[in-house]
Structure formats: structure tokens, C-alpha cells
Amino acid sequence: MQEDERSPPVRLLYADELGQLKVVQTADGAQLGTAAVAASWGEPDKQQAIDCIALGSTGGVEDTATAVLAVARCSGAIELLSPLTGAPLGSIPPAAPAASGGSKQQQEDAVRVRGLHLIWGSDGAGNGSSSSGSSLPAVLSVTQSGTARVHTAAAAGQQPPDGGSAAPAAWEQQRSWQVPPQVCCTAYDPAIGRLAVGCEGAELRLFDAASGELVFTFKGGKPNKVGLVDKPWNTAIAFLPPTSTSSGGDGNGNAGNSGSRDAAGAAGTRLLVGTNYHKVRLYDSAAGKRPQMEMSWGEGRITALAVEPDGQRCWVGNGQGQLEVLDLGTRRFSGAIKGLAGSARALAVHPGGEVLASVCLDRYLRLHSCATRQLLAKVYCKTLPTGVAFCPTDASMLPPREQPAAGGEGVEERRRRKKDQKRERRRSHAAAEEAEEGSGDDGMAAAADQDSDDEQQIGSEEEAEEQQERRRPKRSKQHRSQGGGRRQQRRQ
Template identity: 30%
Template sequence: MGDPGAQKVEAGLRLLTVDDVGYLKVIEAPSYDMMAKASVVKRYGEPSKARGYTAAVVGQCGGSLDSVSGSDVVVAAARAGGTIEVRCGEVPEPGGAVLARAADAPSREDARSVGLDILWHNNTPRVASLARYGGIRVHERRGPPGEDGAAEWKETAAWGAGCERAEALTAIAAGGVCHVGAGGEGAELKVWDLARVPGPGSTTAKAEPQFAARPSKPDKTTLLSDKAWVSAAKFVGLECPSLVFTGSGGSYGKYKVRLYDMREKRRPVRELAWGESRITALAPRSDGRAVWMANGAGNASLWDLRAGGEGLSQVRGNLRGLAGSVRSLALHPEGRGLVASVGLDRFLRVHDTGTCKPRTKLYLKQQMSAVCWCPVDAAKAAAALRAAEEAVGAGGGAQQGEDAEGEYEDESDVEVPDEDEVGELESSEDEGDGAAEEEVAEFVACEKFAGRRAGMVFKRGKEGLGYYRDDKPVPTFSLKSVKKGGAVGKAGGKRKVEAGGAGGNKKERRTKQK
């Protein structure tokens, strides 16, 4: 059994994350059954808040993560300044092409990319981006990429989304038609056909949408209509290209997830009021029968459209352990039953979609902006699994240490006393044979903390956890500024209360009225 670190082995599962500071990290796991051993294997970028990442997306020809050539994989990540880094290849490496921000953006802050997506048309990738001020641009790759993953990209379309503040973008290519949808604060979802939009030029040019969504009908009691605010949007997938989910940023205290069918009508065909915060991320299943949704309060649940009943009775499960706003959800595209999430709590979590229990959790130190699943070659995945099994061995834990190859005791198997339960732990050294014999005679073994309540010092001796009877008692509390005549609250007696003030010391004498 050799040293697994001596040879480079690819991973069985791979994730990509970007954060506000400007780091792009690659997380790998040996296999589906060994997700608990996931770790960060690569980190790119330099810390810069001004150049932090705002969005990222991974696209592959056919929308699948099956093993194909590296030229059929595109990784795009948007910077806070409006530039977009695009590279072709399985693993994102430094380099690639950099798409400049829109020239007609009002300011650098307005040029910030808030939405990013990749669509494939005739085996050619296109990158669609949405800026905060509402400008939509589409870049198309011209020619195959080079060995370093760089390729020539050309802007082919640009127009305005008509939003006061854009927040969501989604795109899909199916049946020879490319659709791009966008929305934001002050505008409902609009979907454009790329064959009918203006060419490159001004991002403020108007384009007639193929589909313009409308909110649900006004409330029957208040006669109020929902405010136009799309905070998240996602096409279902290639199986149902006409279905699109949207999440609202809030209207009269209600936050809704809507399902639109562009073949039916402009109003939503299904609607769900869920949560107490704006919808931040959506991850629909490929068949359109369920969607994972997350909000700014740190909640993530599954809306099962096939379930009986209506409203919240169709919500099946809640991902455990989330804290803080969830910024991105990524459902494994191959139906492996995994959903990844990142957000403001700085953790990458991967949950089982069936049980909603966490499969792995990694602390990544920075606030994450997006998470994506990356493709892995099947042969490399098998090699990674064999290497991991050899490293684990029959009983697990076999590693190459400084002295020789052996097995380290798992820290999770060692019982560590809780600090609140143990209190003060002190190490005792032997001070001669006589002292040691005396300590053994007076030592009282104790697994749980009882020393403080017993008024004794709690120590760790040679025999284990406990305390010694010959130590001085430690008082659990003390009463201050109490004179003779009884403790506070007792009947009878007198007491003095001294307090320093601005005018000097004040004395107050109180006598109980009999």
C-alpha cells in the first residue's frame, strides 16, 4: 500500500465556489459515498474586496456533467467591477479570456454583474450576463480554445431589461431557440428570443420580449396586487424548456415562488407563499415537478408540486444546519441526490435531497457568492475512489506519517470533556512517592462535574478526572456589602448601601417597619 500523496489523483466529485474577497476554490471528494472526506484542493486569486466575485456558472455541452473533452466545458465568473472571466476546461486554472464591462454603464457600481448563465447553441457556448443597472449582454465563443483554456469571445447582442434594479437572470437553449430571461425590482420576468434582439452596441436599447410575465390576480379582500420584484429566476431545464420559476423580493409581507409556463399564459400556473424573507436562490429539478428554494433568513426547502393539498402542505423537508442568508443553491445535474448551498455563514454544505441531512460541511473563511458542480472524467473518478479506499485501508485512518506508515486515532473517537461541564482543568505532577501515595488515597474519581457544587477544586489526576479532598474549598458565591442582621431579603436587621455619585458618597439607611 503506497503513499496516496505520491501521485496526483483526480476527484470523483468536484465543486467550485467563489466569494466576496476574490477567491475561487475547488473542492473535491473521492466519491459519492465518501463526501465526508471532501476538502479544498485548489485556491486561485488574490484578496481584494473591490474585485470580489459576484456570480459564477459552469456549463457543458448538452447540459450534462458526463465525461467529454475539456473544450466542451466552460467556467465563467463575474467580478464586482463588471468584468467576466471565462475559461474552457474541466478544472478552472488561472488565465482564460476576460470580458470587459459594459462601456455605457452609468458607474462602476452599476456595472456589477448580478446574473450569469451559459447556454449552448449548435455546440457553441454563449455567456449571458446581467448588470445591476439592467444591461444584458451575450458573448459567443469564436473558434476552439487554446491549450491554456483561452479563446476568443465576441459580443453578439446587447439590450436593456427595463429594471430599476436588476437582480435575476436565467438562460436556456433548446429546440434551436435561445431564451434569456431577466427581472428585478420594479419589473416582472421578461423572456427574449436571442434571434430577435438588437446586435452588439448599447445595453440601453429596447427589445420586444417574447414573454412578459404578470403577477397573480389581486387579493380578493384587499384588492392589492403584488409588487413587481423578481429576486431569483431559473429555467427548469432541457426536458421542460418552457417552464421557468421565479422568486419574489417581497410584497406586502409576502414572499412568493411562482411557476410560469410560456406556452399557457402570462400569469403563473402555480404559486406558493413561503418564508419571511426575500427568495435568494432556486434550484429546480430537471422534470419541473419540484424545486429547491432558499431565502435570506437561512431557510432552504423543497416545493413538491406533485404533493397533495395546497400551499405550505406541499413543502417537503427543510435543509438542516443553515445559518444566515443563502446566496446560491446547486442541485447535482446527474440526479445523484445532492444539493450544495453557500451563503453568508461561510460554510459550504452538501445535503442529501432524500433525507435533508448534511453529507459534508466545509468552513471556507469567506462569505460565498456562488457554488457550482463541475464535471469529472469517469476514469479519473474511478482512480480517485481506488486511491481513497487504499488510503483508508481495512479499518480506516491509514496514513503516511513522519515515522512510518500507520494509523492515527480518529479525534472524533476521543471523548473530550465539555468546558461548561468540566470547569477548571489542572494538570498535577508527581512530587515524590509519598505525595503520590497520599493523593491516591484522597482522590475521588468523577466523570461528570460535581466538584464545584461540592466546593472542591476539579482536577485531572493520574487516575483520571476527579478532585482531591485535601484541596481548599472553592466558594460558589459571596455576598458583598451586607452587614450583620441577615442576608438580602431576610426579615429583620439593618444594612448600609454605599454608592458613589457625582456629588460624593451617599449613605442610605433603611429600617424595616414593624
């Protein structure tokens, strides 16, 4: 049997405002242009809209055994699913609602999840194996009102004796703490277990996910020439991978001298932040509380950030459909992607670093090359998106190759036969057209002969009339004058 040399397909999950998850998959890893919606999980229900999703595994994009998908609904409930089949793995109830005297908006803010992350490790600390023996990760969620919770699987689902799917696991809340209210975005660094929280009305803060303690509080940009400072409103956050060097700055976007500093290269110290005032900031907790870089970009608020695996570049999207890559080495925007319509709702970079996935309000999922910014695939998903994520895949997910049946013809033979049939049809059409042209020439010759006969007959008739005119006797001059006199008498 011939070995299959195809690479595993690219698989993405598209979350929407009707509570559905759409599976977009390619034929294989090389044919990205074949991307299409392969499946749709869930029934459309506006009351179960998806606010955010989190997808991960212990072994990266090729580890399908431990892959887990967490889905946060607008009701506050969190569902754990298998990203390969959509089978339920468990559910987490919503957070406690606000006091009964609160407004309807306060009631919604108390349960709606604005940050969702998966933590692999002991009791959700992110630094060891699970103490419960479960292969499921801990779930870290942050509500809009400022409640952070960590849940772990109490008991793994037992495999039923009939060989069916395992029963969903039960989940327990391990700890909970408060963060500033009006949460807009969060980010989690699994290397050291730090949670970054961006809010409206509060500056960026770092928390320890294992204990819930406040670790660091950043400050906003410096006042401008007239002494005005932007109100704190962070709308997108992304941790940068650790590096051996870090470049300083003067806080106004001017790069300083680069030097080797161990503290600057540590994980969880550098963050890229987008604000509601179309500004991009680079923070480094080892260098200080003020942003090390601040630059304005576009005219709309920053809605999404996606850092490439090497940490050298970051893709930035805003509320006006602009998408551009920021080179963190030169601190300049080095290339834009055209063709997007509507706000960029979510961005995701493939773990390999070659493909960028984006979803906008025009309901399209697009795949672009990170190196050339060329459009690789464009899939219409019909519903408004809320999130997108790359799913782990392996060779078992490839579609089967088309094999020739016993005693039948193969794919190449079928293609050759179809080409021959098309060629024969073209030849028959050409012969028929030539025959029609030949019959048309004979008819034209007959018509020309008939016209010549008619002309000869008309010419003979004209000659006969002329001869008859010559034979008529001519009237004399006297006869003509008499006729003219009689006409004159009648007039008088």
C-alpha cells in the first residue's frame, strides 16, 4: 500500500453570536485554498450566544489526545467540549449574580465572561500535572464585573462498559478573587501563571493565577503637551514570548539602546496592549510602570492582537477593519492586509507561524500568509463571529484517497477518457459547422443565378418597349399647334 505523504489538514473553530461552532477544515496542510465549512455544532439560539472561547492541549498543535475546547455563553455558563467531535466534557455554572437591587445591566455584567483561559498543571497553578489524575485542564474565567474564578475537574468521566463516550466530568471551584470592574480583555501567560486584566477606567494589572494576589500595576502614557492624559481603557492584551534582549525607550515611541538584561528576557514581563484611543503600547514590568513604547495607529479602537510564535511581530486589528503587522524590532508597522470589511473581531496565528486567521463583521473567515500577506482562503460562515481558534490535527483526519475499484479505471484514466470525449465533441461540432457553411454556399449560388435570369428578362422587356415607341407615327408641327389652340380656347 502506498504511504500517504500528505500533511495533516488545517482545522479551525469559528464561534458566532447564535451560539454555534462551525468547523472549517482544509483537504490537507498544503491545499489551504480548499478550506470549507465541514460541520456545525449546536442549534442557533441568540440566548446562548458565545462570548469567548479557549482552545489548547499539552503537546501543541499535533496533540489531539489532550485537546480541550472551553466555550463561554452569554448566560455565564461555560461548556467543555472535545474540539475533534464536539462531545461534551463538562460544564461550569455561571458566577453568582449581583445583588437583587442592581440594574439589569449590572446583572448581566456579573455573569458575562470576558476572559477565558485553560491552565494545565496542578490545581490550575500551571506548573505540574493534575493532582486529581484527570487529563482535563483547569479553567480560568473572568467576568465583566470583575470576578475571577478557577475551576478544576473533580473526577474524570468514566468510560461506560458498552464502549460509548465517557460521561462528562464534574467541576469544582478552587478559588475566586476580585479584579477591577468593567473588564474588557484578559491575557494569560502559562510560563509563570500570570493573568493580565485590562479594564475601562482602571490601568493594566497583573495577578498571580495560583493565589489571586496582585503582582504589578502599570501606568498609562505620559501627559501630552497641554497636560491631558487618556482615560484608562484597554481593549486588547497579548503577552510576548521571553527574549534574551529588550530595548528600552523614552515612552514616546523612540527606541533606546538595546542591551542584554536577564530580567527583561524573563517570561511574563512584556505585554502588548491596545487601547480604545487607537494606541498600541508596549509594557515591560522589569523596566518600569510606564509604557516603553506608545504609538497611534488608525482611527478605530484596537480590537484584536495576535503575536507570532517567535515574538518578533504582532498582528493588530481595529474596529474599522484595518489589519496590519507591527515589527517589534523596528517598532514600525511593516505591512497591511486589504479586503477586510467591518470590525476585526478575532485574530489567531497558527502555532507554526505561517498562517494568520481573521474573522470580521462581514462574516468571512480569511486565511493569509504571514510572510507575504497573500490571501490563501476565504470562507463565508453566514453568522456574526465572536472568536476563532486553530485546532490540533493529525494524519488520521485526512480525507481518504480516491482508489480505483476492482476491475475499474483509476482517476487518471477517467480524466483521460473525459478529455478524449470533449475532443470528439469539438470535432463533431466543427464538422457540422463546415457542412452548414457548404450548404449555405450552394444556396447563394442558386440565388445569384436566379437574379441574373431576372435581370435578363427585364432587359428584354425594356428593349421591346423601346422598339414599340420607335414604330409609333410622329405628329406634325401643324397638328401640335392646333391642339395647343384648342386648349387655349377652353381656358378662355
